[in-house]
Amino acid sequence: MSVVTDGASASGVGVARPRIEAPSKVTGHARYVADVPMPGLLHGRMVMSPFAHARIISIDRSEALAIPGVHAVLIWEDLPIKGGAGRAAEPLARDEVVFAGQPVALVLGETEAIAEDGVEGVLVDYEPLDEVVDLRAAIETSAPPARVGDSEDESDAEMHGAGGEGQSAVDEGALPVNVIDRKLFSGGEAERALAGSDAVVHGRFRVPWIHQGYLEPQVATAWPEPDGGLSLLSSTQAVFWVRQEISRLFELPLNSVRVRAGTFGGGFGAKLRLIEPLVASAALAAGRPVRVAFTRSEDFAAANPCPSLEFDLALGADADGRFTALTGRILIDCGAFPDSAPAALAGTRVGGPYHFDTWSIETVAVRTNRFGAGAYRGPTATQSTFAVESLVDELSAKLGVDPVTVRLRNAPETGAKRMDGIGWPPIGFRETLTAVAEHPLWAARADVAPGEGVGLALGMFPGAKQGAGAVCRMDADGGLTVVSGYVDMTGTDTTIATIAAEVFGISSEMVRVVAGDTSGAPQAGVSGGSMVTYCLGSAVAVAATDARQQVLKVAAQELEIDEADLEIVNAEVRPLGSPHKAISLAAIGAKVTGFGPYAPVEGHGSSVPPELAPSVAAALVRVRVDRDTGETQILEYVAAQDCGRAINPALVEGQMRGGAAQSVGIALYEDLAHDDAGQLVAGTFMSYALPREAECAAQNGLTWARGRTHPFRQPIGW
């Protein structure tokens, strides 16, 4: 393994450092949501549908309610939901079950065991309906409807940067019963360009449903507050989104809903908002605190995994390998609830990091009797990469042009129009591709043993952005506290502390990061979309700059020296050239928190980056395929990532390793499969083939390239 590091600064930027919260996690001291005690807690256990599609005839709760310690058995009618739409507004099935595992009742018990006993005592009478499970079968005109009744749908597509120019609804009369939406994304005269190409390749690619594989299953606790409000402690990546959803569902004022994130046990996009409506409904209905913690099996059966996509694509090029057109259709399996399905994203992302002059892509969002779809590490980007990169390799072979050369010839020029109509920002296309192509493995690709092969691929996530606020306060001892209403994930607390330290001019040990709840912390975006360091980090840099200026102003008054002639070194403010006249930050901290004449030092930043920060990744692998069994073994894995400046190389490396492992799973092993009746056949970690350490151990090269300037260096300019 080789890791290339940027120049490291004294503050810690560029230095690999352990995550601040790691000790509490590895020693078992960290309290996750399910660990936090709550007096008067009721435990909720779900009665889940065994049918993928059925009508609920009746629910008999009497036997369950007779069990001592069973507080209530809630069904849809009991939930105090007043507004909202989509899956959130239907945390228990109304009268129609639309996937196997869907909760139809919630038993509240004084203990989890009692509630579980209660689940056994709830008798649900179902009338099975025809289910539709296969994506392609679902769009046949003869297909049974995956949902008979009405459903109000909505989409989260905005986070992932969907939309833009060149997008139009396809209107060819009534849509097939399970087609929720069709859209055409086009630019230029793609069909004509394809017809005039020197070479054209076609292919069909399907990626199955994938579970995000987080360690901590979905869990949340909710409790009514004495003032009529509602508080939640949840394993969520998005406290403000949860607040907004809960506010809307129960028609509560936003500021009477308080959402706090627990110590986070993994999500990868799956924990934006899923379980909270059910838990909040129950707490309001019962008037007591309620927790629902999914078991592992429930999490497999009833969460929001990454949906299946099927691509039918044609890629054309001229004799030099310059792309002429990309055309085709993408089927997106939205499952039973299209709320969070990335249907609209697929149409603009399919091109990955390449520039196309013409394209014509139809997206078809399809309803099936599977769970609702969720996000997973750059929704649709990974699947698109599989499809397009396979075609690029075929095209290269057909043209007899080196596949790296073909890729380089289609790198976008900065400013040229992307498929979504936005101009291409500078991206690390060449840097990442070159990094893997210059690896000795690529040069030696022809010399591999029989049954082995070497391949490379390039992918891109276009990035996301959301406004973020942060404050940076000086404590009475001269330390800094950074606060924002975000969720610590993937070591972001550590990164945030480093950014604040760098900008302020101290060591990151003097910075504490508080990820506050929605009641009092600055508004921040979702911890997801690859945007925490980019968006929140920028706001933190602004806040730390502000705090630094305030501190220098105080020091200037105390020392009677112009601010411009002061510097912060070794936790002191020193006059340039006269370090012995320094005043310590601790002394300033005491002054600004005392009885005047200084106001508290409160640095503030609230910003939104003007553009997205796309990230390109390249992978180079050597594999051995057993021609008899099809077993594929990864022998070498080289990854290159365009990450901007690596603020904490250890965390970048961790992300790259994690991403590589997950790509191995998606490419070779994972499939959250249902049988034809819609029954999950891979619903435990025994049957669901998450790659193990052995299957990911081949990572022998990691590198990153600087494709962008450092966002936190120009904080004021945003």
Add this chain to the structure above:
Amino acid sequence: MSVVTDGASASGVGVARPRIEAPSKVTGHARYVADVPMPGLLHGRMVMSPFAHARIISIDRSEALAIPGVHAVLIWEDLPIKGGAGRAAEPLARDEVVFAGQPVALVLGETEAIAEDGVEGVLVDYEPLDEVVDLRAAIETSAPPARVGDSEDESDAEMHGAGGEGQSAVDEGALPVNVIDRKLFSGGEAERALAGSDAVVHGRFRVPWIHQGYLEPQVATAWPEPDGGLSLLSSTQAVFWVRQEISRLFELPLNSVRVRAGTFGGGFGAKLRLIEPLVASAALAAGRPVRVAFTRSEDFAAANPCPSLEFDLALGADADGRFTALTGRILIDCGAFPDSAPAALAGTRVGGPYHFDTWSIETVAVRTNRFGAGAYRGPTATQSTFAVESLVDELSAKLGVDPVTVRLRNAPETGAKRMDGIGWPPIGFRETLTAVAEHPLWAARADVAPGEGVGLALGMFPGAKQGAGAVCRMDADGGLTVVSGYVDMTGTDTTIATIAAEVFGISSEMVRVVAGDTSGAPQAGVSGGSMVTYCLGSAVAVAATDARQQVLKVAAQELEIDEADLEIVNAEVRPLGSPHKAISLAAIGAKVTGFGPYAPVEGHGSSVPPELAPSVAAALVRVRVDRDTGETQILEYVAAQDCGRAINPALVEGQMRGGAAQSVGIALYEDLAHDDAGQLVAGTFMSYALPREAECAAQNGLTWARGRTHPFRQPIGW
């Protein structure tokens, strides 16, 4: 009763409105600190000394520890205190007991009853020492020392604006054994001026120890955090002070101590920091959450009441009643712990609202075997008023000049030097005095029935100031959330909401105030010293102004209209003259919390007022005195208060009524008396004569005068 109101604004400034939190309190839903459940909680009950002064020979814990459910019996040696000084560093007596009721051990039990049983089982062997209880006896050279061993003392005087010019330590060799400190406060040639006066009056005035009489006894809960930090939930007026003290005592980094204030059940200065060191020590020693909740009797016996002061004063004047000099001595009973005793304050406050050309006041801080002293509604101001106003009346009689005239002749000119060397700001001296003097009761004072009398008095609290930070955020629904790390008290949440609403231009119902904990909220000062509305209110006004500007900027972009041409009316931003083109605040809230292009609206204020805001109060009463029994009945009570602009007249009136009631108690009833052996003889509400409603019902006139401009109207100018 008549109340004079200022002009009311649409936002609610000047409008009497109920306290936001009142419903939760009057319906019993509010959770005070002792009500908040805490899993794994240990209850602490104190073993208290029966002697006022004694040496601890031994403590036998075996019997207590044998009781099932008694977790531990802590003595001084068990406490993990590493730093600090004064009473805080000695939450259990070391080897010497210095007041009756002092905790000498803490029993931790699984229930409060078990801990109480444990207290019975702790056998302490004391060697009684001579105690000294009387203030005057304590300064005799023959007096026994109130403390034999060493004690490190410190003072809180800064909050109350002590110090300044003309103050010098008195050094006449060794001080008497119980005199902690002597200081001389002088200006001009006071003795000569007194000798040349046309009239001189002398008097000795003693005010006894007074309990602040809060409803909720002292209580705090502390628990160790998994990361090695410590959290506290406390009934405190000063979360940041508590944090600092705990950090110092246990040598914990400031930011690993988190202090949250509970719903506050009254303090009047008594809850700055008292019980927290004991509770925190126990939690750290036990490694579990610990709560100590004083019983009423314990609170009488072992808290920090308002100390006794004795004044020996001489006041001189010329024939017109113009004061020539104030001279004399003030004894301040600091009890056993002088930490929070207002000794240094008395010297500059004794002159009240009057201007003196010459003065010479000696302050003598005395140690006795009583509890430690604490603050109470403007420390030393009330007692000084009693002394000086009595002398002023005598002087008026001696000179044959109307007492109102004499007072008016000694009103300070703005800018003239006060006794503390600071220039007099504008004060409401004439306005408040005139307000009561113009009341019909004053004109009719000669016509009262036999045994009745009419008197008036004028007092002043010089004010305090402390830097404060606040943020004002726009929520996704367009509402505002104001956050600061302060403690809601006397309706300040309501006032803060009104200030934010006024400045922003919305109704106060759209504002929610969050009093945050020390981990994430902006630094704010103590809720005390008459400075919350003045200091924090100013910061909130700055923050709301900032938020407003940010909102107008967004609206200007959305509407493509210059910011200067926009106004906020009815929860909308409207172009002046084109109200139909408005954009709602809710729409703006959604935009600034979504996916750009706008940053979140985060208004910030951090400020410290440039000068103090003294407040003058005048009282006019008619009393009937039974010449045989001495029983005094208040028949009429007229109060005038200089409060600046009354932001919420209902709260100002509440403060005036409360202050009047407490003055009745101090003047006529209350005395937290000890016998000669230092045993408390008035340690319950049966024996301690807190005035009842009947004794305070005579308030028949309340008014206020505007002595200052509105602090929150010129927020930027500070």
